[in-house]
Amino acid sequence: MSIQSERLVPTVDFWAWRSLGACQEHPIELFFHSEDTPRGQRRRNEREAVSICGDCPVLQTCRDHALSTGERYGVWGGLTENQRLRILSRSRSLVSVDDVERRAGERHPISAGIFASDLAGSSD
Ligand code: SF4
Incomplete structure (x- = not known):
């Protein structure tokens, strides 16, 4: 196995937190929409x-993961796609595979203070 392909294989430890997520008990369609999901249904x-994320015991870990890796699709850590896009475009933080591996398990540096300035009155 090459060094490059080793980097692309997630370890059990890297993803272990996901099994504790509150979303495990709910339909995945709530968190990830398809192309043909009507806009109103998508927002609901x-x-x-x-x-659901609000009651999740691994919310911060999930949010840090999504922001650190630039997850583009779905709701992660209580943040919608558009919310993450706004946060990340503002932070202008470009991440590499090395960054992702180094940051795995760490709190994303902009994750701590986003609620007050970015989420007030916005759900999209
Ligand atoms: S924060 Fe939300 S998306 Fe992340 S694991 Fe918890 S319930 Fe699932």
């Missing part, structure tokens, strides 16, 4: 998913 699903 996102609101419900964000609400």
Whole structure:
């Protein structure tokens, strides 16, 4: 196995937190929409998913993962796709595979202070 392909194989430890997620008990369609999901339904699903995330014991880990890796799709850590896009575009943080591996398990540096400035009154 080459060094490059070793980097692309997630370890059990890297993903272990996901099995503790509150989303495990809910339909995945609430967290990830398809192309043909009507806009209104998508927004309702996102609101419900964000609400579920609010009671999740691994919310911060999930959020840090999503921000650190630039997850583009779905609700992660109580943040919608658009919310993460706004946060990341503002931070202008480009990440590499090395960054992802180094940051795995760490708190994303901009994750701590985003609620007050970025999420007030916004769910999209
Ligand atoms: S924060 Fe949300 S998306 Fe992440 S594991 Fe918890 S319930 Fe699932």
